[in-house]
Amino acid sequence: MSLPAIQLLDVTKHFGPRAAVSGLSLEIPEGACYGLIGPNGAGKTTTFSLLCGFLRPTAGEVRVLGRDVRDASALKGRVGVLPQDAQLPAGWKLGALLTYWARLSGVDAPERAAREALDKVALSEAWAQPANALSHGMTKRAALAQALLGSPPIVLLDEPTAGLDPKVAALVRQLVEEMRGKRTVLISSHNLEELERLCDGAAILDHGKLAQAGPMGELTGSAVEFRVEIARGEVPLSQLRTLPGVKEALMEASGHLLIRHDPREPAAEDVIAEVVRLLLAEGVRFRGISRGQRLEARVLQIT
């Protein structure tokens, strides 16, 4: 079994007497695209900063590709980081700055790597511009470019699309999509819809502790439940409960029919087909079907 790309082992971080993160243990498998979710003050940014080596844990251990991040060069060339609130330093032209960072990361042909990274975020024209005089969106893209320098195996992104216009946000999402399966990507974000679309799994934090973590399908319940938005007609709940694989059928206050089913046999699409057939046969009309729960609803439920 391969080593997890990222491991947090019983990590605690105190700021003075306040524990921002408490006894957090989490493993993120290699090649996964993983979300870090939680309300404000849940410990997301602290956890992200611990992973990047910006913050030192008060207790516990943070390991990246098997190495303790406190080791002097544990992250070098292995991790690309997009910090949320770090400004680009003054006194640099963007191209020269990225070339310098690429050189420091040990990337071969640093200038070429810098140009390629800027190309990826559609910022080639800013090569000769002062790094600290870019607009917010351009700064974000430049910061993303530095995270991608040299194609590190792990990429950590803190709020990668926050404050970006829809076109640039779509570009960022496309970049993340392209990395899926090839690199381990961790995204800390409040944009749950985006995380649901991009990530294979997620960890939900609340009050500095891990509330729940796992594959996205498990978190949203998409493998075990679906909802039918009823328009009109009498729903035959007792008949639905007798269908193969159906474990539970009930009407929610919102007017949705909730079906919980066995995740193994029969396949979810077969259960859906049987339910739809019965409903239509009984004269029930519906507006749509959705699998599982929205991630947002799940997070609101947990936190």
Added chain:
Amino acid sequence: MNFAQEALIISRAELGRAVRSGRVVVLLGMYALFSLLALLGVGGFISFVRGQLQQQTGSDAAAAEALNAQLSDSLMGIAIGDAAAASGGMSALPVVVLIVFRITLFFLPVYVALMGFDQLAGEMAPRSIRYLVVRARRESILSGKFLVQAGLLIGLVLVVDLCITIYALIVEPDFPLGAAVPGLVKLWLAASIFSLAYVALTALCSAVTRSPAVSLALNFLLLLMFWLADAIGSGRAALAKVAGEEAPATAMLRYLSPSHYSTGLLDPDLSNFMVAVGAYAAFASLFMALALLALRVRDV
């Protein structure tokens, strides 16, 4: 990539940025201007006193020369200490050079602080240091920045000492070029060794703080404390010596201040010179070790 390679990449990049920023050039200009003013002031004062002595002794050349020599010895004692002056080891350098050198040395720590107070603290507040810590060891970042400050300082003191020496060559007819070159090397070496301890102190202040303003304030506070320790300790020791008593424990305070050892850097006695060099090396190592420790354990 090892630690030295990382430090070298950082120092080269930061040196370029420092030169481009213009602040270093402005500070260099200010310090050179200050040195020039000191040079003109001290040079003018010595010329004036010599002129007065000339008037008083009239045509008695022997008396004038004796008074002149006495004046030079007194000023030399102020500049490099009585013991060193008595040994005559630095007599090859004109007294105006030594006095101005001592004045510039006194203010050099302030210049060092102004030049480097934000080397790390300036990257902590906007968190731009986060882009570095994922790429380089924290000790490489500290060392790279230290190398830049040290390099700039060594360059600066060379320029200032060169200017002082050229001035002396112009206004002092008895100061030959043959004596000027080794004299310049001695002054440069002394100022460089002296500077490194203060560059390390500035790095320490910058490494333990998050805001440049706090870093500068802490640096000035420590400089003041060191100056007070030297002044109080030396004063107590001098008073005890005059009274023929044993120096009190407070006299030992002077050994805790880097500035106390500056006279030794100009001492022609090799052992005294080496003690001073050792003291500055120890201070520089201590400050750098503390800076490194602070940077390694702190959040950025």
